[in-house]
Amino acid sequence: MATVQIHNTLTKELEPIEPKHGEGKTLSLYTCGPTVYAHAHIGNFRAYVFEDLLQRHLQERGFMVRRVMNLTDVDDKTIRGAHAAGIALAEFTRPFKEAFFEDAKTLRLLPAEAYPEATDPKQITRMIAMIGTLMEKGHAYQAEDGSVYFRIASFPGYGKLARVDLENQRSGQRVASDEYDKEAVADFALWKAWVPEDGAVGWESPWGRGRPGWHIECSAMATGLLGETIDIHCGGVDNIFPHHEAEIAQCECVGAKPFVRYWMHCAHLMVEGSKMAKSAGNFFTLRDLLTQGWTGREVRYALISVHYRGALNFTLDGLAAARTALGRLDAWRERLVETAGSETTSETPAPATEGFFAALDDDLNISSALAVLFETLRETNRRMDEGAWTPAHARGMLNWLVRVDGVLALEPDAITTIPYEVEELVTARAAARTAKEWKKSDEIRDQIEALGWLVKDTKDGQKITKG
RNA sequence: GGCGGGGUAGCCAAGUGGUAAGGCCGGGCUCUGCAAAAGCCCCAUGCGACGGUUCGAUUCCGUCCCCCGCCUCCA
Numbered sequence: 001m002a003t004v005q006i007h008n009t010l011t012k013e014l015e016p017i018e019p020k021h022g023e024g025k026t027l028s029l030y031t032c033g034p035t036v037y038a039h040a041h042i043g044n045f046r047a048y049v050f051e052d053l054l055q056r057h058l059q060e061r062g063f064m065v066r067r068v069m070n071l072t073d074v075d076d077k078t079i080r081g082a083h084a085a086g087i088a089l090a091e092f093t094r095p096f097k098e099a100f101f102e103d104a105k106t107l108r109l110l111p112a113e114a115y116p117e118a119t120d121p122k123q124i125t126r127m128i129a130m131i132g133t134l135m136e137k138g139h140a141y142q143a144e145d146g147s148v149y150f151r152i153a154s155f156p157g158y159g160k161l162a163r164v165d166l167e168n169q170r171s172g173q174r175v176a177s178d179e180y181d182k183e184a185v186a187d188f189a190l191w192k193a194w195v196p197e198d199g200a201v202g203w204e205s206p207w208g209r210g211r212p213g214w215h216i217e218c219s220a221m222a223t224g225l226l227g228e229t230i231d232i233h234c235g236g237v238d239n240i241f242p243h244h245e246a247e248i249a250q251c252e253c254v255g256a257k258p259f260v261r262y263w264m265h266c267a268h269l270m271v272e273g274s275k276m277a278k279s280a281g282n283f284f285t286l287r288d289l290l291t292q293g294w295t296g297r298e299v300r301y302a303l304i305s306v307h308y309r310g311a312l313n314f315t316l317d318g319l320a321a322a323r324t325a326l327g328r329l330d331a332w333r334e335r336l337v338e339t340a341g342s343e344t345t346s347e348t349p350a351p352a353t354e355g356f357f358a359a360l361d362d363d364l365n366i367s368s369a370l371a372v373l374f375e376t377l378r379e380t381n382r383r384m385d386e387g388a389w390t391p392a393h394a395r396g397m398l399n400w401l402v403r404v405d406g407v408l409a410l411e412p413d414a415i416t417t418i419p420y421e422v423e424e425l426v427t428a429r430a431a432a433r434t435a436k437e438w439k440k441s442d443e444i445r446d447q448i449e450a451l452g453w454l455v456k457d458t459k460d461g462q463k464i465t466k467g
Numbered sequence: 468g469g470c471g472g473g474g475u476a477g478c479c480a481a482g483u484g485g486u487a488a489g490g491c492c493g494g495g496c497u498c499u500g501c502a503a504a505a506g507c508c509c510c511a512u513g514c515g516a517c518g519g520u521u522c523g524a525u526u527c528c529g530u531c532c533c534c535c536g537c538c539u540c541c542a
Binding site: 162 | 469470471472473478479480481482489490491492497498499500501502503504505506507534535536537538539540541542
């Protein structure tokens with residue numbers, strides 16, 4: 001079997017992915033999900049699309065991937081949003097959860113095995129249990145303000161992922177307001193004591209009413225659903241510190257085992273060359289793009305086509321390029337289908353096409369993989385131009401494309417049926433063309449276009465496509 | 468200041484110690500009544516700057532410049 005190698009943030013090295021001993025071919029994958037206080041933006045989706053590509057390629061290579069993605073449905077922002085809207089927290093987050101799943105479907109993301117929610121009583125119970133263990137072991141303490149904090153000084157491994165040296169950190173103003181009762185500035189909250197602004201939001205715990213800190217949430221859900229040591233944990237680079245560092249500290253202090261074997265992080269996304277920000281007016285949700293007429297797969301292509309560890313400059317030009325490239329792939333696919341006809345061979349094409357998957361084995365080198373795809377496209381078209389291709393050749397190539405689609409998920413949307421109205425016009429136009437009534441033919445073509453369909457004349461007659 | 472990711476054609480972007488994949492744009496051609504679509508072909512003596520090592524560097528070493536991100540709850 002081919003070896004999939006990935007860049008591990010923890011070691012900074014390219015490492016072959018292997019399941020844990022005794023796990024067969026199963027890999028556990030935990031991916032940090034959205035905080036449901038608003039619609040996820042394309043920067044969020046860049047991460048999710050990258051994770052989807054990872055999962056799909058691992059599956060293509062024969063692994064069973066058990067993926068979990070959490071939903072953060074309680075934090076400062078969700079509480080603030082619910083309060084501002086004058087509704088209960090769950091009521092406030094529900095539409096954003098639903099929207100997230102819709103968007104994920106639009107981008108063709110494979111569903112995870114589970115989407116645990118932070119407010120799920122089962123999860124809260126687990127978080128409280130973990131905090132209890134940390135307290136018993138001296139890794140946590142309750143401060144004057146009632147909140148429970150993780151004692152970073154008690155965990156020598158703190159900083160190994162982000163390679164931070166706490167002594168050397170610039171002390172930011174951002175923490176100033178939050179420092180009150182902590183033993184050390186860097187200690188982070190495990191359990192946040194209830195404050196009046198929390199309103200009805202809160203759970204009882206041995207340390208009083210309150211709510212979980214963000215980091216413990218992921219730690220509890222990841223280990224609760226996937227076990228003490230999970231194989232792969234993904235997220236955006238901005239999560240490396242402090243979020244993932246904190247997760248390591250919590251999990252490895254509760255149990256003695258390593259928390260994660262392979263850490264993978266994708267770089268940020270920029271829009272038109274600058275950081276995406278609401279204030280800069282370059283902030284996009286998927287919905288914004290759909291409204292502008294772009295499709296889910298076009299956005300998926302734009303997000304997937306740049307290597308995950310490089311910054312992705314998301315532009316309208318890039319989307320347009322995605323549209324054109326997809327159009328070429330579609331036309332090629334259609335031509336293959338026509339050439340293949342009713343041929344049903346299960347033969348596969350030349351070994352050269354395996355280069356597509358081999359490229360992805362190398363830390364998901366999508367650029368090289370796409371290069372193989374487009375080189376294959378050009379080569380096959382050349383052969384078909386020469387008339388040198390048999391239906392079996394074409395069918396073989398389509399068999400390969402099925403595997404490619406399993407990883408890229410860029411196949412065309414289901415074909416929409418041509419309306420009767422349009423069919424009638426096409427028939428009328430065919431008659432006009434046989435009679436060489438070009439003027440009439442052109443008029444009918446305009447009518448068809450007005451209905452949103454495109455006509456092209458080929459040597460085999462008219463071809464209709466959605467405009 | 469610390470840590471990390473980058474600087475390759477108009478734009479996006481792989482890659483290699485021996486003279487630069489792919490996509491978009493652009494140009495040419497083919498098909499065609501015309502058009503559109505599509506197909507084929509062409510398109511970087513150059514890989515941030517300057518030194519060094521080498522028969523040879525974009526690729527290795529050194530110095531420097533620039534961009535982006537993180538530095539305590541933003542993917």
